Amino acid sequence: MINFEYARAIDVADAIRQMAADPAAKFIAGGTNLIDLMKYDVERPMRLIDITHLPLKTVDETADGGVRVGALVPNSDLAYHPLIEKRYPLLSSAILAGASQQLRNMASTGGNLLQRTRCFYFYDVATPCNKREPGSGCSAMNGINRINAVLGTSESCIATHPSDMCVALAALEAKVHVAGATGERTIAFDDFHRLPGDTPQLDNNLQPSEIITAIELPARGFAANYSYLKIRDRLSYAFALVSVAAALELEGGRIKEARLALGGVAHKPWRKPEAEAALRGQAADSNTFAKAADILLGGAKGFAHNAFKIDLARRAIIRTLTQAANGTPQIQSSKKIR
Amino acid sequence: MESRARSATVSKPAAISVTLYVNGEPCKLAIAPWTTLLDALRDRLHLTGTKKGCDHGQCGACTVLIDGRRVNSCLTLAVMKDGAKITTVEGLATDGSLHPLQQAFIDHDAFQCGYCTPGQICSAAGLIAEGKAKTADEIRELMSGNICRCGAYPNIVAAIQQAMGAKP
Numbered sequence: 480m481i482n483f484e485y486a487r488a489i490d491v492a493d494a495i496r497q498m499a500a501d502p503a504a505k506f507i508a509g510g511t512n513l514i515d516l517m518k519y520d521v522e523r524p525m526r527l528i529d530i531t532h533l534p535l536k537t538v539d540e541t542a543d544g545g546v547r548v549g550a551l552v553p554n555s556d557l558a559y560h561p562l563i564e565k566r567y568p569l570l571s572s573a574i575l576a577g578a579s580q581q582l583r584n585m586a587s588t589g590g591n592l593l594q595r596t597r598c599f600y601f602y603d604v605a606t607p608c609n610k611r612e613p614g615s616g617c618s619a620m621n622g623i624n625r626i627n628a629v630l631g632t633s634e635s636c637i638a639t640h641p642s643d644m645c646v647a648l649a650a651l652e653a654k655v656h657v658a659g660a661t662g663e664r665t666i667a668f669d670d671f672h673r674l675p676g677d678t679p680q681l682d683n684n685l686q687p688s689e690i691i692t693a694i695e696l697p698a699r700g701f702a703a704n705y706s707y708l709k710i711r712d713r714l715s716y717a718f719a720l721v722s723v724a725a726a727l728e729l730e731g732g733r734i735k736e737a738r739l740a741l742g743g744v745a746h747k748p749w750r751k752p753e754a755e756a757a758l759r760g761q762a763a764d765s766n767t768f769a770k771a772a773d774i775l776l777g778g779a780k781g782f783a784h785n786a787f788k789i790d791l792a793r794r795a796i797i798r799t800l801t802q803a804a805n806g807t808p809q810i811q812s813s814k815k816i817r
Numbered sequence: 818m819e820s821r822a823r824s825a826t827v828s829k830p831a832a833i834s835v836t837l838y839v840n841g842e843p844c845k846l847a848i849a850p851w852t853t854l855l856d857a858l859r860d861r862l863h864l865t866g867t868k869k870g871c872d873h874g875q876c877g878a879c880t881v882l883i884d885g886r887r888v889n890s891c892l893t894l895a896v897m898k899d900g901a902k903i904t905t906v907e908g909l910a911t912d913g914s915l916h917p918l919q920q921a922f923i924d925h926d927a928f929q930c931g932y933c934t935p936g937q938i939c940s941a942a943g944l945i946a947e948g949k950a951k952t953a954d955e956i957r958e959l960m961s962g963n964i965c966r967c968g969a970y971p972n973i974v975a976a977i978q979q980a981m982g983a984k985p
Contacts, residue, residue: 480851481851482849482850482851483850483851484850485833485850485894485896507894507897510892510893510894510897511874511889511892514892514893514894515873515874515892518872518873527894529896529897531897555947559949578962579877579961579962579963580887580940580943580944580947580959580960580962581874581877581880581887581888581889581943582874582889582892582962584887584888584943585888585889585892714961715957715958715961716961716962811958812952812954812955812957812958812959813954814954
């Protein structure tokens with residue numbers, strides 16, 4: 480880890496001002512990803528601005544029936560918050576599918592969105608990586624790419640976004656509140672993360688010196704019919720090979736509203752409006768689910784070690800939608816998939 | 818907490834003064850910003866019960882309690898914990914009596930080499946305080962951040978169940 484300066488910010492305006500004054504600085508909250516990347520010399524900030532004292536630590540109901548989550552609420556507190564457990568159990572479940580309890584105790588809500596990829600080559604500074612060093616090449620494309628993306632890839636990068644929480648937030652159509660030198664703005668969750676294209680060094684559309692202040696959940700929580708299913712190389716404490724967030728509203732055996740998002744397969748949580756449209760108004764059965772899966776996976780492209788993800792994702796989508804329709808969500812402490 | 822919130826910028830390589838309340842004792846340290854809590858505990862305070870395993874948050878050997886919550890001390894900067902209460906494995910026993918988890922680990926032979934054990938025990942103390950795990954499956958899931966390369970997992974679960982007062 481390189482030597483760096485350390486500063487504390489006392490409020491959001493102070494944090495933005497300090498960041499604007501030093502482009503080589505980084506914000507630090509939970510630090511679970513940043514410190515790790517600094518130990519590998521992947522991140523080399525000259526200064527860390529400690530934002531853990533900012534007043535962004537509450538979970539509040541909004542006027543229109545939703546919930547606003549402060550950016551510094553720890554992942555574990557959010558997963559176990561009574562409002563989230565009751566109204567957004569998909570979000571609770573996805574959070575508890577990720578990392579370990581120690582890491583969830585440390586990691587912040589905002590920081591979860593800003594996790595960097597776990598691609599082996601991004602972490603290994605001895606190898607070329609367009610995300611770490613633009614223009615140097617992609618080692619994963621012809622390397623060990625079991626964990627890499629099969630959707631939305633580019634010639635430059637086949638990295639995936641590692642978060643579980645973000646897959647649920649995408650399905651729930653959360654909004655990201657950010658503040659910066661030019662004021663505040665709100666970003667739809669689907670527009671927050673981005674595909675790699677020819678600028679894979681950019682994970683998301685946050686501008687330099689902008690800071691996430693809150694995540695807002697809309698009123699619709701899909702608490703009756705949801706499931707988060709995560710498939711990985713060991714039964715706990717591992718990143719997803721494929722994960723599925725499914726949320727349904729049913730009316731007389733038919734699907735009234737549907738949300739479907741994938742993790743572990745792309746540079747961002749993967750959704751397609753056409754896949755959800757194919758579910759609406761249809762009977763909640765495996766034929767319907769298979770059609771939606773095929774649409775969501777349309778254009779998928781496997782590499783030497785990860786083509787299995789396409790079939791795995793198709794089956795996981797059908798299973799997760801079945802769990803959601805039956806009201807039998809995957810329980811994260813149970814390793815049986817029903 | 819308010820005193821922790823002062824805005825302060827310090828140039829490298831100047832050390833920053835922090836006070837950590839470690840196992841009930843105030844410990845004042847002048848510390849470089851890049852010092853992890855793990856290194857501060859082991860190298861500055863000579864509390865070597867907390868172990869450095871992977872140093873990347875993947876094994877749980879460095880688990881300590883900060884203000885009662887279990888965290889990975891290898892991914893925590895000491896300078897960010899000014900004023901916090903830290904509990905390490907050395908702080909669990911009281912008046913010469915082992916903590917119930919320490920006794921349970923002995924009773925159930927819940928270790929072989931013992932390297933992961935301080936982290937396992939601190940993590941289990943956090944788990945019990947959280948109160949979310951009731952069944953063996955839930956203990957296994959919520960202890961998955963602590964790796965035991967000797968594979969003592971069944972006995973670790975039994976020891977935690979004993980300390981929880983739960984039926985195995």
